Amino acid sequence: MPKKLRSNFPHGSYLWAVRAAQWQALGIDESELEKPKIAIVNSSSNLAICFSHLDGIAAELKQSIRDAGALPFEIRTAAPSDFITGAGAGGAYMLAARDLITNDIEVAVEGAQLDGMICLASCDKTVPGQLMAAARLNIPTLVVVCGYQPSGEYNGRHVDIEDVFIGSMHALTGKLPVDELVGMARNAIKGPGVCSGMGTANSMHLVCEALGMALPGSSPIAANSPQMFDFVRQAGQRIVAMIEEDLKPRDILSPGAFANAVSVVLAAGGSVNCIKHMQAVAAEGGIDVDVYGLFRELGNRIPVLVGVRPMGEHSIEQMEAAGGGRALLKRLEPLLHGDALTVTGKTLGDNLQGVVVADEQVIRPLQRPFATQPAIVMLRGNIAPQAGIVKYGIDPSKMRRFSGPAICFERSADAIAALQDGRIKPGHVVVMRGAGVRGGPAMGGGASRVVFAIDGAGLGDKVAMLTDGHLSGLVCKGLVVAEVAPEAAVGGPLALLVDGDIIDIDLDHHRLDARIASAELQARARRWRPQPAQFGGGWLDIYRDAVKGMEHGAVLIKPLDISDEQEAGR
Structure with missing residues (x-):
C-alpha cells in the first residue's frame, strides 16, 4: 500500500474530523478510515432498461471491494439512453450528456479526493464519459462492462x-x-442491458478492453450472467491492487493502446461514434493521438473479421460464445501493439497468451475475413476539409461511388416530409445539415431517422446522404457520409451548398467534393449567415458555447491539469 493515500488527512485535522463524523454516521467505523477509498461510478436509472440492473451490480462490487480491504463509495451520474433521453430537443441531450457524466465524476471523485474508481459501463454515452473522466483525473480506474440485453x-x-x-x-x-x-x-x-447489436454501446465496450481499461475477456458479455458477475468480483479485487501499484489510466492509454482500439473497431465493423469518443478520451488525458488519422492509416490494413448485426447476420451472443473481444484481439495480434499496458498490470500480449477462438465462422482469421475493404472510410474534399465518415459494411455490392444533385434541408422533419411527398428522387444527394455539435446542438437533429426513412421509402440504394450530424451505431444502410466537418453551424462548406450542386462521393479515393469553383465557394462564404439555433436554454446553451470541434472529440474544456506540485502538496 502507498505510504500516503490522497484520501487520508492528518488525524485530528479539520478534514479528518468532518469526514470521520460524516462516515461514522454512515456506519463506517473509525478504524477503517485509513483504507483506500474507491468510487463506484453508477449510472443507474429506472428510465431505461439499459441501466436498470446496475444497482445489483454495484451491491456485488461493494462487497468485493470490502473483501479486498478497501472502502467503496457509490456515486451517481446522468444515465442517457437514445431511445428515452433522445426525445427532448431533437436528441441534443444525448451527446451533451457524455460530457456531463465526465464532469459529474470529477465533482464527486476529485472533490472527495478518492483513491480510485470502478466505472459501471452500460449504454453508449456512459462509456466514453467514464473513460474521459479516467483520463482527466488520472487515478487508478477500471471499467466494468455491464452487458447486453437479450x-x-x-x-x-x-x-x-x-x-x-x-x-x-x-x-x-x-x-x-x-x-x-x-x-x-x-x-x-x-431483459436489462445495452442494445444487442454492434452499436455504439457494444463497440465502446470492446474499445474499453482493447484500450486495456477493462479486464480481458469481459466484453461483450450478457447482462446479469454468471460470467458478468465473475468479472465484477474480479474487478473489486483488482482495483485495490491497482491502487497499491499506483497504476493509472495515463500509464495505460498510450498511442499504441489507441491504435489497438481503432483496429478492433475496424475489425468488428463497430460504430463510427467510437471515433469522436476515443478522440475525446485522448483530449481529456492530454495524450498526443490523432484518432481520425489512425482510422485513415489503419482502414486499409485491418479487415472485417466479425459480422455481428447490423454489419452482418451473426448475433452478439454468437460473438461472445466464440471468445468475444479477447478472441478478436488474438486474431489481430500480429497487427497490434502487444507491449501496451493494461489494467491487469501486464501487457496486452501477456493477456493474449493461450487464447483460442471457439468459432472460426464467427470470428474469422486474418486470411479469411468477411471483407477486406475498410468497414469505416474516412473522406476529405472541398466540402469536408477535415473529415466525413462512411460506415461501409461488408456487402461488396454496395455503392462506392455516387454523383448527383444536392437537395438541402436544415431540419430532419423537412427531409422526411420531402420523402413523403416525393420531392426526394432517385439520384439525389440528400444534404441534412445544422446537426453538428454546435448546430444541433450536440449532434441532435435526427440524422439516423432520415437514413431509415430513406430506406423505408425504397430509396436506400438510389440516393446518397451527407450530414454534419452523427448516426446511431445501429445504422449501416445506404451510402451516408456523416459527421462532415467543419459543420454547417460554423460556416463549414456543407452550409454553402444549394439545391442542384453536383456532389461527388468516391470511397475508393476517399473523396467528398462538390463541383463548385473555389472562387464561388469563397463568394458564398462571404454571404453566409448562421441559421437560428434549433434548441437552446439551460444546459444546451452551456454546451453549445463551450464545445470544441470534432478534431478534439467535441470536448467542452481543456483537460484538468493536476500538476506534480499539486500532487506533492496533498
Whole structure:
C-alpha cells in the first residue's frame, strides 16, 4: 500500500474530523478510515432498461471491494439512453450528456479526493464519459462492462431494438403496418442491458478492453450472467491492487493502446461514434493521438473479421460464445501493439497468451475475413476539409461511388416530409445539415431517422446522404457520409451548398467534393449567415458555447491539469 493515500488527512485535522463524523454516521467505523477509498461510478436509472440492473451490480462490487480491504463509495451520474433521453430537443441531450457524466465524476471523485474508481459501463454515452473522466483525473480506474440485453422473437423471426428503430421509420413512410411495429416493440427486449447489436454501446465496450481499461475477456458479455458477475468480483479485487501499484489510466492509454482500439473497431465493423469518443478520451488525458488519422492509416490494413448485426447476420451472443473481444484481439495480434499496458498490470500480449477462438465462422482469421475493404472510410474534399465518415459494411455490392444533385434541408422533419411527398428522387444527394455539435446542438437533429426513412421509402440504394450530424451505431444502410466537418453551424462548406450542386462521393479515393469553383465557394462564404439555433436554454446553451470541434472529440474544456506540485502538496 502507498505510504500516503490522497484520501487520508492528518488525524485530528479539520478534514479528518468532518469526514470521520460524516462516515461514522454512515456506519463506517473509525478504524477503517485509513483504507483506500474507491468510487463506484453508477449510472443507474429506472428510465431505461439499459441501466436498470446496475444497482445489483454495484451491491456485488461493494462487497468485493470490502473483501479486498478497501472502502467503496457509490456515486451517481446522468444515465442517457437514445431511445428515452433522445426525445427532448431533437436528441441534443444525448451527446451533451457524455460530457456531463465526465464532469459529474470529477465533482464527486476529485472533490472527495478518492483513491480510485470502478466505472459501471452500460449504454453508449456512459462509456466514453467514464473513460474521459479516467483520463482527466488520472487515478487508478477500471471499467466494468455491464452487458447486453437479450432480444426476442416476433412472428417466428428475431427482433431487437434495431429492428424496432428501423421499423418505426418504415411505418412512417408506409412500408410497414403500424400493427406490425407494435408487435415488434412488444417483443424486442427481454431483459436489462445495452442494445444487442454492434452499436455504439457494444463497440465502446470492446474499445474499453482493447484500450486495456477493462479486464480481458469481459466484453461483450450478457447482462446479469454468471460470467458478468465473475468479472465484477474480479474487478473489486483488482482495483485495490491497482491502487497499491499506483497504476493509472495515463500509464495505460498510450498511442499504441489507441491504435489497438481503432483496429478492433475496424475489425468488428463497430460504430463510427467510437471515433469522436476515443478522440475525446485522448483530449481529456492530454495524450498526443490523432484518432481520425489512425482510422485513415489503419482502414486499409485491418479487415472485417466479425459480422455481428447490423454489419452482418451473426448475433452478439454468437460473438461472445466464440471468445468475444479477447478472441478478436488474438486474431489481430500480429497487427497490434502487444507491449501496451493494461489494467491487469501486464501487457496486452501477456493477456493474449493461450487464447483460442471457439468459432472460426464467427470470428474469422486474418486470411479469411468477411471483407477486406475498410468497414469505416474516412473522406476529405472541398466540402469536408477535415473529415466525413462512411460506415461501409461488408456487402461488396454496395455503392462506392455516387454523383448527383444536392437537395438541402436544415431540419430532419423537412427531409422526411420531402420523402413523403416525393420531392426526394432517385439520384439525389440528400444534404441534412445544422446537426453538428454546435448546430444541433450536440449532434441532435435526427440524422439516423432520415437514413431509415430513406430506406423505408425504397430509396436506400438510389440516393446518397451527407450530414454534419452523427448516426446511431445501429445504422449501416445506404451510402451516408456523416459527421462532415467543419459543420454547417460554423460556416463549414456543407452550409454553402444549394439545391442542384453536383456532389461527388468516391470511397475508393476517399473523396467528398462538390463541383463548385473555389472562387464561388469563397463568394458564398462571404454571404453566409448562421441559421437560428434549433434548441437552446439551460444546459444546451452551456454546451453549445463551450464545445470544441470534432478534431478534439467535441470536448467542452481543456483537460484538468493536476500538476506534480499539486500532487506533492496533498
